[in-house]
Amino acid sequence: xxxxxxxxxxxxxxxxxxxxxxxxxxxxxxxxxxxxxxxxxxxxxxxxxxxxxxxxxxxxxxxxxxxxxxxxxxxxxxxxxxxxxxxxxxxxxxxxxxxxxxxxxxxxxxxxxxxxxxxxxxxxxxxxxxxxxxxxxxxxxxxxxxxxxxxxxxxxxxxxxxxxxxxxxxxxxxxxxxxxxxxxxxxxxxxxxxxxxxxxxxxxxxxxxxxxxxxxxxxxxxxxxxxxxxxxxxxxxxxxxxxxxxxxxxxxxxxxxxxxxxxxxxxxxxxxxxxxxxxxxxxxxxxxxxxxxxxxxxxxxxxxxxxxxxxxxxxxxxxxxxxxxxxxxxxxxx
Ligand code: ATP
Numbered sequence: 001x002x003x004x005x006x007x008x009x010x011x012x013x014x015x016x017x018x019x020x021x022x023x024x025x026x027x028x029x030x031x032x033x034x035x036x037x038x039x040x041x042x043x044x045x046x047x048x049x050x051x052x053x054x055x056x057x058x059x060x061x062x063x064x065x066x067x068x069x070x071x072x073x074x075x076x077x078x079x080x081x082x083x084x085x086x087x088x089x090x091x092x093x094x095x096x097x098x099x100x101x102x103x104x105x106x107x108x109x110x111x112x113x114x115x116x117x118x119x120x121x122x123x124x125x126x127x128x129x130x131x132x133x134x135x136x137x138x139x140x141x142x143x144x145x146x147x148x149x150x151x152x153x154x155x156x157x158x159x160x161x162x163x164x165x166x167x168x169x170x171x172x173x174x175x176x177x178x179x180x181x182x183x184x185x186x187x188x189x190x191x192x193x194x195x196x197x198x199x200x201x202x203x204x205x206x207x208x209x210x211x212x213x214x215x216x217x218x219x220x221x222x223x224x225x226x227x228x229x230x231x232x233x234x235x236x237x238x239x240x241x242x243x244x245x246x247x248x249x250x251x252x253x254x255x256x257x258x259x260x261x262x263x264x265x266x267x268x269x270x271x272x273x274x275x276x277x278x279x280x281x282x283x284x285x286x287x288x289x290x291x292x293x294x295x296x297x298x299x300x301x302x303x304x305x306x307x308x309x310x311x312x313x314x315x316x317x318x319x320x321x322x323x324x325x326x327x328x329x330x331x332x333x334x
Contacts, residue, residue: 101149193205
C-alpha cells in the first residue's frame with residue numbers, strides 16, 4: 001500500500017530539519033542520555049580527543065538522528081550521514097572515510113543492516129583509525145594500510161539485538177532512547193508550534209501530545225496536520241476542540257492509536273482469537289512487512305500494554321479489547 005502525501009518530500013524534509021534541535025540544551029526529555037553526552041563532549045574538548053564511538057538504539061522517531069546531528073554542533077565539527085542498506089560493499093564506505101575531518105562524525109543509520117563484510121572492514125577504522133585495502137587478486141594480491149583522520153562513528157539501530165557482538169563492543173557508549181512522557185511531548189509540540197509560527201493553546205498541545213504514541217516524530221506530523229486543518233477551517237490559535245476534530249478526521253483515536261495500530265489489534269483479536277500468534281502470520285494477514293510490525297507498531301503497543309509477548313507469540317491484553325470496544329474473553333483456567 002503506497003502512502004500518498006500532499007506535501008512534496010523535500011518540503012517535508014525542510015520542515016523536519018527546521019524543527020530539529022541544534023544543541024543538547026534544546027533537546028527535550030531523554031535527560032539522562034543528554035547529560036551523559038554533555039559530559040562526553042566536555043571531556044572530548046578538554047582532552048583534545050575525538051568523542052568515543054556511540055550507538056543509539058530504540059524505536060523509530062525518538063531522536064536518534066537528532067542526537068547524532070546535535071553532537072557535531074556541540075563539538076564544532078562536521079557530520080556525514082549514510083545508512084546500513086546503502087553500504088553493500090567496503091568500497092561504498094571509502095568516500096566517507098577519506099572525507100573525514102579530524103574529530104568529525106560519521107553517522108550510520110540502520111547500522112544493523114550493514115553486511116558482515118562491511119562491518120569487518122570498519123573494525124580497524126573504529127579501533128586504530130586505519131583501513132586495510134586489498135589490491136589485486138590471487139597470488140599478486142597485497143594489502144595496503146591507510147591511515148584515517150581520527151573520527152567518531154555514531155550508529156543508530158532499532159534492533160540492537162541484531163548487531164553482532166564484536167560490532168557492539170567497539171562502541172564506547174550505548175544509549176537507549178525510550179518513549180517520551182505526555183508532558184515532554186507537549187513541550188515539544190509547543191516549541192515546534194512557535195518555530196512554525198502557529199499559535200496553540202496549552203490544552204491543544206496536551207491533546208496532540210497525548211495522542212502521539214510517545215514519539216516526537218509522530219507529534220510533529222500530528223502538529224503539521226492539525227495546523228493545516230486549523231488554517232483551512234478556522235481563524236486564530238489551535239484550540240483543544242480544533243485539535244480533537246483534526247485528529248478525529250485523521251482517524252487517530254482517543255488513545256492516539258492510528259489505523260495500522262487498530263488493524264493490528266483487530267487482526268490479533270478477531271482472526272487469531274487474541275493470540276498467541278507469530279509476528280509473521282500477523283504481518284501476512286495485515287499485508288505489512290514483519291519488520292514494520294516489529295519496529296514501528298509493536299514497541300508502543302507493548303509498552304502501553306495493549307499486547308504482550310509470550311514464547312508462542314503475541315497476545316492481546318484487556319486494554320486492546322477496551323480500545324476496540326470489544327468484550328474481553330474470560331481468563332482461561334489452566
Ligand atoms: P530514526 O531512528 O528513524 O532516524 P529518529 O529517532 O532519529 O528516527 P529524529 O528524526 O531524530 O528521530 O526525530 C524526528 C523529529 O522529532 C526531529 O526532527 C525533531 O523535530 C523531533 N525530536 C526528536 N527528538 C526530540 C527531542 N528530544 N526534543 C525535541 N524535538 C525532538
